[in-house]
Amino acid sequence: MEAGRTLAMGQDEAVDGGRQSVEAPFGRALARLGQSHPDIVGLTADLGKYTDILPFRDAFPERFFNVGMAEQNLVAVAAGLARTGKVPFATTYGVFATRRAYDFIAIALAHSNLNVRIVAGLPGLTTGYGGTHQAIEDLALMRMIPGLTIIDPCDATEIEAATEAIAEHQGPVYMRLLRGSVPVVFEPGYRFEIGKAGRLRGGPDVGIISTGFMTERALDAADALRKQGISAGVLHVPTIKPFDAEAVAEFAAGVGHIVTAENHVVVGGLASLVVETLFDAGIAKTVTRIGLPDRYIECGAVPTLQAKYGLTTDAVIATIAALN
Amino acid sequence: MPRNSPPGTADIGALERKATQLRRHMLTMARGQGQGYIGQGLGIADALAALYFHELRYDPHNLAWPDRDRFLLSTGHYSIALWAALTEAGIIPVEELVTYGADNSRLEMSTLDTTPGVEMIGGSLGHGLGQGVGQALGLRVDRSDARVFVELSDGEMQEGSTWEAAMSASHFKLDGLVALIDCNGIQADGPVVLDMEPVAGKWRAFGWETFEIDGNDMTAVVGALASARQRNGKPKAIVLRTLPGKGVPRIESSEKSHFFRIDVAQWGGIIAEFEKSAGAGP
Numbered sequence: 001m002e003a004g005r006t007l008a009m010g011q012d013e014a015v016d017g018g019r020q021s022v023e024a025p026f027g028r029a030l031a032r033l034g035q036s037h038p039d040i041v042g043l044t045a046d047l048g049k050y051t052d053i054l055p056f057r058d059a060f061p062e063r064f065f066n067v068g069m070a071e072q073n074l075v076a077v078a079a080g081l082a083r084t085g086k087v088p089f090a091t092t093y094g095v096f097a098t099r100r101a102y103d104f105i106a107i108a109l110a111h112s113n114l115n116v117r118i119v120a121g122l123p124g125l126t127t128g129y130g131g132t133h134q135a136i137e138d139l140a141l142m143r144m145i146p147g148l149t150i151i152d153p154c155d156a157t158e159i160e161a162a163t164e165a166i167a168e169h170q171g172p173v174y175m176r177l178l179r180g181s182v183p184v185v186f187e188p189g190y191r192f193e194i195g196k197a198g199r200l201r202g203g204p205d206v207g208i209i210s211t212g213f214m215t216e217r218a219l220d221a222a223d224a225l226r227k228q229g230i231s232a233g234v235l236h237v238p239t240i241k242p243f244d245a246e247a248v249a250e251f252a253a254g255v256g257h258i259v260t261a262e263n264h265v266v267v268g269g270l271a272s273l274v275v276e277t278l279f280d281a282g283i284a285k286t287v288t289r290i291g292l293p294d295r296y297i298e299c300g301a302v303p304t305l306q307a308k309y310g311l312t313t314d315a316v317i318a319t320i321a322a323l324n
Numbered sequence: 325m326p327r328n329s330p331p332g333t334a335d336i337g338a339l340e341r342k343a344t345q346l347r348r349h350m351l352t353m354a355r356g357q358g359q360g361y362i363g364q365g366l367g368i369a370d371a372l373a374a375l376y377f378h379e380l381r382y383d384p385h386n387l388a389w390p391d392r393d394r395f396l397l398s399t400g401h402y403s404i405a406l407w408a409a410l411t412e413a414g415i416i417p418v419e420e421l422v423t424y425g426a427d428n429s430r431l432e433m434s435t436l437d438t439t440p441g442v443e444m445i446g447g448s449l450g451h452g453l454g455q456g457v458g459q460a461l462g463l464r465v466d467r468s469d470a471r472v473f474v475e476l477s478d479g480e481m482q483e484g485s486t487w488e489a490a491m492s493a494s495h496f497k498l499d500g501l502v503a504l505i506d507c508n509g510i511q512a513d514g515p516v517v518l519d520m521e522p523v524a525g526k527w528r529a530f531g532w533e534t535f536e537i538d539g540n541d542m543t544a545v546v547g548a549l550a551s552a553r554q555r556n557g558k559p560k561a562i563v564l565r566t567l568p569g570k571g572v573p574r575i576e577s578s579e580k581s582h583f584f585r586i587d588v589a590q591w592g593g594i595i596a597e598f599e600k601s602a603g604a605g606p
Binding site: 068 | 390
């Protein structure tokens with residue numbers, strides 16, 4: 001434990017800065033969308049309370065189904081609902097959605113391009129419950145499924161915008177969920193578009209390509225590094241699939257050193273996508289990868305673990321300062 | 325023709341002749357490539373004849389009709405039986421039967437949902453019942469009285485997802501959901517490798533109103549389907565005891581009934597055996 005920390009093991013703390021936060025941005029957005037979209041239905045596998053979907057249940061009890069602890073059935077039932085024209089949002093933890101229900105996401109959803117949205121809690125290191133609960137490799141697993149859209153939002157603003165966007169999208173979606181009290185990083189006018197990356201800071205000494213909550217750390221790191229005379233650009237890539245290879249290649253071409261930052265193992269996720277993209281584009285530059293190691297993470301308080309495994313602003317600053 | 329026949333007016337003789345015609349189509353298909361899941365298809369032919377030509381409400385000219393009854397074939401490798409039923413229903417042209425299992429054919433040996441009349445991708449066993457639960461819930465949200473029929477098999481009951489779905493169907497009181505469990509006693513490695521008995525007892529324990537019948541007795545099949553129409557708050561399970569290869573004695577008695585490859589030279593004899601058996605029957 002860090003000195004002064006009194007968080008219990010497993011207590012969430014995705015927040016790394018002193019920002020304002022919003023409670024349950026996903027559930028609030030979904031309940032709002034339920035009014036204008038009568039085809040939206042909600043499902044969970046005994047994790048409604050812990051995936052922020054209860055505002056939707058309370059607003060539309062006849063359109064909400066809790067299937068119990070049965071993730072294969074969660075996805076199968078969602079597929080059946082989609083076949084009758086519904087737009088199901090199904091929530092569970094990322095570990096259970098991806099590891100337990102993989103065949104169902106691949107065959108029942110993606111193979112038929114059904115309009116199901118899997119909303120997956122506890123992405124990467126946002127819980128201290130260890131390997132059973134930390135979805136550290138979910139992006140890699142989901143990336144292999146043809147036609148599946150994958151989103152890793154950064155903050156409360158983006159979660160609400162992405163929830164609105166995927167409600168209208170044709171085809172299956174896997175979205176990582178930041179739950180509970182979620183920080184606000186982006187201004188209310190922030191525009192989210194599926195499949196599009198956004199340049200948030202210019203560069204050109206270093207270019208940070210980030211996804212999920214690591215973009216918050218990247219922005220704070222870039223601001224701190226500027227005071228040290230290092231100009232760090234930030235490209236936020238909230239959609240992992242389809243990947244905005246064009247924006248990544250353009251950004252990478254204009255910066256000196258490239259750093260990727262993700263709340264995920266450094267194999268199979270954002271870092272791999274960036275390296276593939278640069279190779280395809282013929283850009284020969286060194287890529288430094290910030291993310292989790294290819295191993296299971298122990299139990300502990302989230303801030304302790306995020307600090308230990310380099311998912312903090314300080315760690316991003318230190319990594320980049322060491323490059324120059 | 326939305327409802328094929330009003331409830332209670334089944335012409336058993338006519339349905340038996342339909343089942344014979346479905347078997348004839350299946351033999352035409354299997355002969356094309358000299359192989360296929362003919363044992364399973366012949367075994368389930370009576371149930372499919374009763375469904376498609378008596379029980380199901382559907383319109384062959386409007387397959388996307390929202391209020392149609394759904395038939396989900398969870399065991400995708402039973403496709404040979406589904407193609408036969410869809411052909412006899414006028415949805416697939418009879419000339420296409422010989423393409424079964426050939427390159428570029430719509431009549432795959434394991435179903436994809438790109439062929440008209442297919443409601444789900446079968447083949448990864450344990451997928452069908454949960455999708456049937458979802459369709460039944462969707463129909464309930466829409467206040468439709470359409471029903472959902474899901475075929476699954478005895479071997480498939482070994483997939484845990486089947487029981488996840490079974491639990492949820494009774495929890496949600498899906499009384500318009502009917503599971504047809506084909507118990508033919510075979511699976512990929514031979515005779516059923518994990519004892520599933522008592523099959524009916526398991527479904528009853530999971531809260532399903534359960535009927536157990538001879539799945540090759542048309543009167544019994546039609547009767548069980550009629551009983552399953554009740555909207556009494558419970559999902560329905562019909563345990564069909566079937567004989568794989570039914571109608572072709574040399575397939576019925578084969579130990580290799582899971583998947584058949586038969587020499588070109590033998591097909592004449594098989595067809596003759598079937599026609600002789602069919603002629604002696606109903």
